[in-house]
Amino acid sequence: MLPALVDTSSVFGEASALAGSPPLAALVGDQQGSLVGQSCVRPGQAKITFGSGGMLDLCTDAAAPSTGNRTSEGIFPIVAWSRNGVCTWGVEAIMLSAGTNVEWLVQDLGILDNPAQSHDVAARCETADGVVYVPALMGLGTPHWDYGARGTMLGLTRGSGRPQITRAVLEGVAHRGADLVEAAQAGSGYDIPVLRIDGGMSENPTFVQALANATGKPVEVSRHTEATTVGAAYLAGLAVGVWSSFDDIAGAWKPRLAVEPNGQLDRSQWASAVERSRRWIPDLSALDF
Numbered sequence: 001m002l003p004a005l006v007d008t009s010s011v012f013g014e015a016s017a018l019a020g021s022p023p024l025a026a027l028v029g030d031q032q033g034s035l036v037g038q039s040c041v042r043p044g045q046a047k048i049t050f051g052s053g054g055m056l057d058l059c060t061d062a063a064a065p066s067t068g069n070r071t072s073e074g075i076f077p078i079v080a081w082s083r084n085g086v087c088t089w090g091v092e093a094i095m096l097s098a099g100t101n102v103e104w105l106v107q108d109l110g111i112l113d114n115p116a117q118s119h120d121v122a123a124r125c126e127t128a129d130g131v132v133y134v135p136a137l138m139g140l141g142t143p144h145w146d147y148g149a150r151g152t153m154l155g156l157t158r159g160s161g162r163p164q165i166t167r168a169v170l171e172g173v174a175h176r177g178a179d180l181v182e183a184a185q186a187g188s189g190y191d192i193p194v195l196r197i198d199g200g201m202s203e204n205p206t207f208v209q210a211l212a213n214a215t216g217k218p219v220e221v222s223r224h225t226e227a228t229t230v231g232a233a234y235l236a237g238l239a240v241g242v243w244s245s246f247d248d249i250a251g252a253w254k255p256r257l258a259v260e261p262n263g264q265l266d267r268s269q270w271a272s273a274v275e276r277s278r279r280w281i282p283d284l285s286a287l288d289f
Helices: 030-037 099-108 117-122 162-188 205-215 228-240 246-251 267-277
Strands: 009-014 023-026 046-050 054-059 076-083 086-095 132-134 152-154 195-198 219-221 257-259
Touching (some): 009 228, 023 228, 030 046, 030 054, 046 162, 054 076, 086 162, 099 117, 117 162, 117 205, 132 267, 162 205, 205 219, 205 257, 228 246
Antiparallel strands (some): 009 023, 046 054, 132 152, 219 257
């Protein structure tokens, strides 16, 4: 037997094992919770969570998608939330590896002592001096969905050192973030005016600036590194009357930091680097699911 479908935001039971049996009033997935937790509750609002991987979720509207399959842009529809029997839909784009690339610098290459050091080391150079890194350690997700792609570092010279390599890794993840934004906009028809982010990499100033420069958009950093729990609380609060509507949630957004683009990353060079990283393991590249 399968469980009954219930609204994301509604009282559907009691936590009887806890004192006072408080109501269970929200049931939400990880990324949908982060979407609501960053107050992306209006069509066209989007967030990216940069953890081990990277997930962009964009709120669309109440119109059901025409297909449940992945689109030609490499995105797919999701139920963002449901309330009073009405679904609000969204789209999702995925980066298969984000923070794992910084962990690779720490745990495998040993050129950093810890992930937080990546900011200080990368800040020692203003640019990566032509070094480009494609963070495809597990293949490429949106928009390519090439499981046979592999991590690729190009443009190395005798002068390439820890700062350039570290900056190239951070900028590579930022470029992948821009790939997700471009795919989501093209596939949904919505323009993303401001990008909101959470996750461990959102605490890295060099990365956040690189993301703003890669996307050409302002980036707002969540006050909560893990915004999923905030979103679950918002949805539960709606169900029990703490908040009256999603307008309250929209108005609650107060970013920890707002970063404007102060330059541009070379997206043409990036596209060339991605193409070189693809189809490295043909049998895996042939997979499509």
